[in-house]
Structures are given as structure tokens and as C-alpha cells.
Amino acid sequence: MQPLLIDGIRMAVTDNIVGFVEFLPTLIGAAVLVYIGLYLGRKLEPMVTDAGRRVELDEKVRETPFDALFPDGDDGVSRVFGVLIKFYVAAIALVVAIEWLLIQIATTNWYLTDYLQELLGYVPPFVIGGAVLFVGFYVANWATDEVRDSVLADRFDISPLAAGTTKAFLYFVVLVIGLDTMGVDVTILHTFAQAFAYAAGLALALAVGIAFGWGGKDYVAENIDSWFQPSENAADDATATVSDD
Structure with missing residues (x-):
């Protein structure tokens, strides 16, 4: 043996x-x-x-x-x-x-060829995904600087908020695309993105509704007298006409 x-x-x-x-x-x-x-x-x-x-x-x-x-x-x-x-x-x-x-x-x-074959299969997508992340993060930083220095953001005094939001959004998009290119399962990231989009949309709708509500209330309070003034004048004219008769 x-x-x-x-x-x-x-x-x-x-x-x-x-x-x-x-x-x-x-x-x-x-x-x-x-x-x-x-x-x-x-x-x-x-x-x-x-x-x-x-x-x-x-x-x-x-x-x-x-x-x-x-x-x-x-x-x-x-x-x-x-x-x-x-x-x-x-x-x-x-x-x-x-x-x-x-x-x-x-x-x-x-x-070792089986292990080498499996290992080499990950190299091209990993290289391409790394290139996507590198270029994407570089462009995201550039876009963030452009938003921070934009005239519109300065006019409304929202430069930090606009720049931070832009950077977070672009980083997330680049991360999802890069990891997906590498073959990483990004389903959980898509789920988080969908939930965040729903929450952001709801918050925006509430903010717009509240803004219009408060603005409409102030607008009505400021103009209600002028709206009813023609009716009061017409009523006074009608009363004067009846008295003359």
C-alpha cells in the first residue's frame, strides 16, 4: 500500500x-x-x-x-x-x-490553471471599474466646485448646501456605476437610492406646499381689502340709488 x-x-x-x-x-x-x-x-x-x-x-x-x-x-x-x-x-x-x-x-x-482562470476573469472588469471611479470622482469634484462658485448659488446664499448635495449625488452615482462595472451586486444601493428619492420627493412636495400655503395666506391677507372694495362700492352705489328713489 x-x-x-x-x-x-x-x-x-x-x-x-x-x-x-x-x-x-x-x-x-x-x-x-x-x-x-x-x-x-x-x-x-x-x-x-x-x-x-x-x-x-x-x-x-x-x-x-x-x-x-x-x-x-x-x-x-x-x-x-x-x-x-x-x-x-x-x-x-x-x-x-x-x-x-x-x-x-x-x-x-x-x-493552478482553474484558480488562475477564475482570478483573471475579474481583472478586466476591475480595471475598467477602477477607471470609472477615478474619472467619475474627478469630474464630481470639478462639478462640485463649479456649483459652489456659481452665480445662482451665491445669489440665493445656498453655495454650501448646493455643493454638498451635488457632490453626494454624483459620488453615489459614480460609486454605483463603478461597482456595477466591477461585477459587485449593487441591488442594496439601488434600494437605498429609491427610498431616498421617495423621501426627498415627499420632503420637497411638503416644502413647496407649506411655502405656497404661508405665502398664499400672507398674500390673501394683504389683498383681501382691495378684492372686496369693488363689491363694497357697488353696494354703496346701489343703496344711494334706492335712497334717491
Whole structure:
């Protein structure tokens, strides 16, 4: 019995070593793909930045409302687009490498391939979801600053309230979209959002009703005399006419 057990262990170890050796070129190939993506991204970054300067991209963007989204500097916009291109190319290379790994995993017997396949399946949605969260939070902060500095908010003296409400709402929307992209179940967040929307709608309706009620009461009190004045004048004229007769 013992020799059979030892032989079984030896065969299992041998098979796993052979499977790993067979799978090693696949891992190296995936690493090469990622490296090529990073290399191309680094090479394209200065090219895109220089192209942006030549076509005067910064000057054109600075004349639009999107100016606040970019850092200060003569070439801030061009540099941002260069960095975006670099990471975009790197992300494409990463996704291609993962897809190729998943295809190759199906043809190997290495014992870790099942776990690796499951792990790699989470990487693309996690990367995309992280990008959504990063960009979304950045835009939300920019929108919050714009609302805080808006003329309308200053006129009604509601800048802190409007900015806080805008930030909370946009953060919630970005969080839901980002987590949903990552594959996280956000049903509970949808439930909270629905309940909050109902409560906010009810509070707004009550506030509007009370405001109109109090405003209407004051308006009626101020104008009721003028409304009834024509009737009183008509009654006085009718009484005078009867007396003359």
C-alpha cells in the first residue's frame, strides 16, 4: 500500500511540474505582451503631447468649459492626453494578454490553471471599474466646485448646501456605476437610492406646499381689502340709488 501511495504522490508532483513547464511559455508570452503595451504607451506619450502642442490643442480647450478639468500650464491639456494614451495602450495590452491566457489555460493540465482562470476573469472588469471611479470622482469634484462658485448659488446664499448635495449625488452615482462595472451586486444601493428619492420627493412636495400655503395666506391677507372694495362700492352705489328713489 505504501509504495502505491508514494508512486501516486510522485506522479502527481511530476504531472504538476510538467504542466507548469508547459504553461511557462504562455506566462512568458503574456508578460511580453504586457511589456510591449507599456513600451508602446511610453513611446506614444511624448508623441501625442508634441502633436497636441503643434495643433494648439491647449489653446482650443482653454476656451471651453472643459478648461477646469485639466491642470495649469502651457501644455497641461496635451500632457493629459499623452498620459491617457499611454495607459489606454497599456490597458489594451493587459486585456489582450489576459484573453490569450484564458484561451491557453483551457489546453493545459497545470493544477493552478482553474484558480488562475477564475482570478483573471475579474481583472478586466476591475480595471475598467477602477477607471470609472477615478474619472467619475474627478469630474464630481470639478462639478462640485463649479456649483459652489456659481452665480445662482451665491445669489440665493445656498453655495454650501448646493455643493454638498451635488457632490453626494454624483459620488453615489459614480460609486454605483463603478461597482456595477466591477461585477459587485449593487441591488442594496439601488434600494437605498429609491427610498431616498421617495423621501426627498415627499420632503420637497411638503416644502413647496407649506411655502405656497404661508405665502398664499400672507398674500390673501394683504389683498383681501382691495378684492372686496369693488363689491363694497357697488353696494354703496346701489343703496344711494334706492335712497334717491
